Amino acid sequence: MPLIQPRLNSVEEWRFVNHNNDEHPIHVHVNDFQVIEYFDPTTGLRTGPDKFSIDNANAPAPTMHSDESVIQPGILAIRTRFDEYTGLYVMHCHRLNHEDNGLMSLVNVIPAVSTYAVAVPGAPGKPAEVRLYDGNGDRFVATVIPFPGFEGNVNVAMGDIDGDGILDLIVGSGAGHAPEVVAYAGASIRGKGTFGTELARFQAFESAARGGVSVAAAQIDGETSDNIIVGSGPGVPSEVKVYESQLSSAAGVVPALFSTFKPYGEDRSGVSIATGFVDFSTGRESIVTAPGPGSPTEVKVFAFPLLKPISRAGQGSTQAARTDQPVNTASFIPFGKDYRGGASLATGWLAGSLGGAKRIIASQLAGSGSVKIFSSGSALDGGPSLYLQSPLHHDHNVRFREIASFEPFDGSAGIRVATTSTTTGANLLVSGVAAGGTDTSVLKYEFVRPNAQSTTLQAVRLGQVWSGKGSQPAMLGGD
Numbered sequence: 001m002p003l004i005q006p007r008l009n010s011v012e013e014w015r016f017v018n019h020n021n022d023e024h025p026i027h028v029h030v031n032d033f034q035v036i037e038y039f040d041p042t043t044g045l046r047t048g049p050d051k052f053s054i055d056n057a058n059a060p061a062p063t064m065h066s067d068e069s070v071i072q073p074g075i076l077a078i079r080t081r082f083d084e085y086t087g088l089y090v091m092h093c094h095r096l097n098h099e100d101n102g103l104m105s106l107v108n109v110i111p112a113v114s115t116y117a118v119a120v121p122g123a124p125g126k127p128a129e130v131r132l133y134d135g136n137g138d139r140f141v142a143t144v145i146p147f148p149g150f151e152g153n154v155n156v157a158m159g160d161i162d163g164d165g166i167l168d169l170i171v172g173s174g175a176g177h178a179p180e181v182v183a184y185a186g187a188s189i190r191g192k193g194t195f196g197t198e199l200a201r202f203q204a205f206e207s208a209a210r211g212g213v214s215v216a217a218a219q220i221d222g223e224t225s226d227n228i229i230v231g232s233g234p235g236v237p238s239e240v241k242v243y244e245s246q247l248s249s250a251a252g253v254v255p256a257l258f259s260t261f262k263p264y265g266e267d268r269s270g271v272s273i274a275t276g277f278v279d280f281s282t283g284r285e286s287i288v289t290a291p292g293p294g295s296p297t298e299v300k301v302f303a304f305p306l307l308k309p310i311s312r313a314g315q316g317s318t319q320a321a322r323t324d325q326p327v328n329t330a331s332f333i334p335f336g337k338d339y340r341g342g343a344s345l346a347t348g349w350l351a352g353s354l355g356g357a358k359r360i361i362a363s364q365l366a367g368s369g370s371v372k373i374f375s376s377g378s379a380l381d382g383g384p385s386l387y388l389q390s391p392l393h394h395d396h397n398v399r400f401r402e403i404a405s406f407e408p409f410d411g412s413a414g415i416r417v418a419t420t421s422t423t424t425g426a427n428l429l430v431s432g433v434a435a436g437g438t439d440t441s442v443l444k445y446e447f448v449r450p451n452a453q454s455t456t457l458q459a460v461r462l463g464q465v466w467s468g469k470g471s472q473p474a475m476l477g478g479d
């Protein structure tokens with residue numbers, strides 16, 4: 001299932017050139033479209049721009065020679081504006097046997113600007129600062145100083161927590177600071193400029209928990225905006241908290257909890273988190289976790305299905321499942337069973353044209369600073385398999401396979417990762433300190449399939465987006 005990723009408020013024209021020996025009624029969810037061109041070579045009928053507000057139009061069959069080589073393809077061109085809604089939906093052929101055999105595409109409308117955050121560690125006399133960039137061209141957007149006077153590191157994530165279709169910034173304090181979370185609006189509100197307005201500022205854990213707070217944002221609770229998600233730092237039992245999307249702008253007010261869970265039980269090494277649509281079988285965004293340094297690095301994937309069992313006729317009432325507890329849908333060990341150095345996590349549609357769900361990226365905080373990419377399935381694993389299973393077959397058995405591995409800083413540990421979306425997928429941001437240890441930088445990569453038979457991806461360096469003096473890598477956040 002390939003991916004198309006238009007930006008919110010943009011207009012795209014998609015042209016279907018049909019060489020297949022059948023016609024295909026193309027149905028697009030969410031946004032209606034306008035037929036711009038239609039040509040049926042069998043009848044010779046050619047029409048131009050038609051009325052707006054269609055959600056299904058036929059891509060006509062080609063004319064063919066008796067050996068099925070195409071004389072003239074059928075043509076359908078449609079034009080759409082992507083209004084109001086950011087997020088996922090599908091476009092597919094409306095003939096059931098066609099859509100079930102792969103004539104289906106994901107459309108993921110992304111914000112107009114894919115802002116990402118580079119959190120530059122503080123230094124004596126200089127507080128930690130978060131620099132924001134536009135992922136399309138890496139143009140500098142804004143600087144935020146979340147904790148004035150704090151000279152340590154902070155954690156960052158991007159997400160739309162106020163539901164306006166614009167990416168907001170979420171910051172979690174680092175080691176040595178009270179466990180605070182601050183969220184800034186990506187929109188310019190009341191003349192305050194982008195990232196100038198605080199949407200929330202609160203303490204996420206007990207004051208004594210000063211190991212840092214990891215942060216993420218994703219739509220978990222079934223509402224329309226993203227939930228703020230935090231992971232505990234080292235020193236306290238591992239915990240992930242998902243806050244309800246209703247926030248109070250009054251400083252200090254802790255949002256209501258939607259869910260809290262312990263991904264690694266009583267382990268006290270801290271929890272790294274990332275979020276994303278990494279598993280088709282759930283149809284929802286997952287929370288991905290890794291324990292901190294000192295514990296075996298096992299990545300776990302959690303999803304909140306939000307579904308209650310339907311009571312069946314004749315079987316009486318069934319016990320409703322709790323919707324505020326996640327299901328652990330997958331677990332894997334990215335760096336071997338002996339690695340205990342901790343990991344930075346991200347998710348994103350690296351090489352999105354190959355389809356599948358978002359990839360999980362894990363990088364080593366220790367060891368050789370290796371970055372590995374995992375996928376739950378894409379064109380790298382071959383074409384879509386035919387639907388020969390029973391329609392009642394709904395088992396969860398997602399598996400993540402390593403599809404790329406590289407060492408962007410030539411063996412230097414402490415690598416941090418994030419992704420930033422593009423109109424075709426996502427690029428990877430990698431932060432680290434080069435050998436020698438005096439310069440820290442953030443690099444941007446895209447991933448390509450070297451040839452049509454390859455089952456793994458290759459990293460291609462696009463450029464350096466930030467660098468500075470220092471021995472600590474910048475923390476990264478993107479979406």
Ligand SMILES: [Cu+2]
Pocket residue numbers: 023024025093094095098099103
């Ligand atoms: Cu079809």
